[in-house]
Amino acid sequence: MRRSILSAVSLLVILGLLAACATPTPEIIKEPVEVTRIVEVAGTPVVETIVVTATPAPVEKEEAPPVLGELPRSETLIASILTGRVGTSDNFNEWVGWKWRDRGMQNLANEPLWSIDFATGKIINGLAAGDPVYNEDFTQVTIPLRKGVAWSDGEPFTSADVVFTIETLMKYEGFNAHSFFVENVKRVYAPDDYTVVFELKQSNSRFHTTFLDRWGCTWIMPKHIFEKVDDPVTFEFNPFVGTGPYKLHSYDPAGYWTIWEKREDWDKSPTGILYGEPKPKYIVFQAFANEGAKILAQLTHQLDAVDLSAEGLKAALAQGETNRAYQPTFPWVVNNDPCITGLTFNTARAPYDNPDVRWALLLAIDIVEYEGQAVDGAATLSPVHIPSLGPYPDNYIKPMQDWLKDFTLDLGNGETFKPYDPEAPARLAEYAKSRGYVVSDDPAFIAQAFGLGWYKYAPDVAEKLLLKNGFTKNADGKWLLPDGTPWKIEVISRSDMSHLEFKNAAAAVQQWKKFGIDAVHVPSDQVSALTQNGDFDVAGNWPAQEPWGAGADLYRVLDFYNSAYVKPVGTMTNGHTSRWSSPEMDDVIKRLRETDPTDTEQVIAIGTEGLKILVQEMPGIPTFGYIGFVSWDEYYWTNWPGAENPYTQPYTHWGPFKYMTPFLQPTGR
Secondary structure, three states: OOEEHHHHHHHHHHHHHHOOOOOOOOOOOOOOEEEEEEEEEOOEEEEEEEEEOOOOOOOOOOOOOOEOOOEOHHHEEEEEOOOOOOOOOOOOOOOOOOOOHHHOHHHHHOOOOEEEEOOOOEEEEOOEOOOOEEOOOOOEEEEEEOOOOEOOOOOEOOHHHHHHHHHHHHHOOOOOOHHHHHHHEEEEEEEEOOEEEEEEOOOOOOHHHHHEEOOOOOOOOOHHHHOOOOOOOOOOOOOOOOOOOEEEEEEOOOOOEEEEEEOOOHHHOHHHHHHOOOOOOEEEEEOOOOHHHHHHHHHOOOOOEEEEOHHHHHHHHHHOOOEEEOOOOOOOOEOOOOOEEEEEEOOOOOOOOOHHHHHHHHHOOOHHHHHHHHHOOOOOEOOOOOOOOOOHHHHHHOOOHHHHHHOOEEEEOOEEEOOEEOOHHHHHHHHHHHOOOOOOOOHHHHHHHHOOOEEOOOHHHHHHHHHHOOOEEOOOOOEEOOOOOEOEEEEEEOOOOOOHHHHHHHHHHHHHHHHOOEEEEEEOOOHHHHHHOOOOOEEOOOOOOOOOOOOOOOHHHHHOOOHHHOOOOOOOOOOOOOOOOOHHHHHHHHHHHOOOOOOHHHHHHHHHHHHHHHHHHOOEEEEEEOOEEEEEEOOOEEOOOOOOOOOOOOOOOOHHHHHOOOOOEEOOO
């Protein structure tokens, strides 16, 4: 029997996201829409009603200054680079290390085999023409490819590109995905120009998902370029050549901006074939020195789309007459993003290799203070390593409540402690009320807005765990390591102050300082290289790989802890940056690979086992689900996919942004 997996996963995606979406997906908005928003007047929140339109009334032509001295503003969309200034501006070789893929590579110029759009619940066939087809025991998979696609330099895309990519990734250890393909692929071949067959070394019903994109997947190399280079690992792949609707125009050697230009043959990209011609002729991804610079640029109509902090979004909405957020009312944010934010420990470095120490650091956090500082209380807590949204509360977090309440830590000397706190969301709701936000007392609202639980603030218990493991305090109440030296924790993060990595790191440092640890926040433009190579103590990056965004399957989350991907410190890891693994988790991963992903009951049972292991070991601390404080300026471009019209995912930095570009509308200004 042959099995078609993606169609089943797509159904799970749609069903799962119905719970997360408050409104159905309408057609593109053509009529005016009345919305409300909260602004501050003399420090007091005031509700105002405004009317927004997808396409405003015609306005007189205005001569706007050209973008970067040469691009016509009316044809140019400007977005901020979420991950900040590009540290490797000349290098576009995404297959090696981190290359700031959100500068436009993944979101404009590249097309994967498949994408997931978490807003609509759809799986989009990109370079693939349809679903992968597995054999009975999941040891062979056949993938049909889309015809009529060309690389941005005009060369046709065929199965030869896919076969070359996999064979090249397997040949050179320096590639990100080397370990995965060596572990899984026995043979790859192309029976014709538009079919690829993989023979696998072991059963793996999720093999195809390495090509399934939302933020990161295995991309396909243009064979006609890479086959001519001596060393594909050190090759900078400049200029970037992709199958997306945009091509590289120019970039700043200092990494502050990258410009992409619509291809003349945009109709030979999957985006063009599926959705039609993108509207902006040029798209600029730009980095800014700080959040103030972002807000000023948007208020002067020189930045169309940007992610801000909670405070920054309120400032932009209060001052910008043409600004809008994803939601028209509190909490304004994008709240259906499947990432879980928090903190990651480097478990390859003492003392963070000790789960007692990791748990002590968690219990030293007052999560209400922490989230108040990080996002002004506008995010949903999760006690496990997936966000509390979509299908995950019903599939995992609610059924795990009894287990979480009974979960016990050994403090030594026969003393134990149950750390779970189901009342944490209610405490967070009270904080939000104290900030002047309108918060319902309905338990269902609190569960949806603030989560189902987190962990107790118990610094006294944290102290017992540390004393149990040989830590001491000096006369000033400062913690010393077991060898008697002062305990200093460096928490690294991205340098962008509005990024949630920065927010989590800053909040953690304040909590641990209060606990008596010499903690310091170290923002860095090189954070990705530092974490991938193991050169850090604690990082503000995600404590777990995000799931696909819908359905019950947690394979994407758990497989990142596969021991096969762990590399020594100083070498780029292929798995999670915590460098944590265990035989128990390897067994969970193996059983998931051998399970039909359409067997939801079994998938949930195995996934729950994996989440319990992560709670016990806590290689990273989950705090709250990712929320996007997105601000769009409608001065030059309209028909953004807001909550009342979520025709696609709302981010310019995610891979599916290219699928938004055909639907954006120029105002004519």
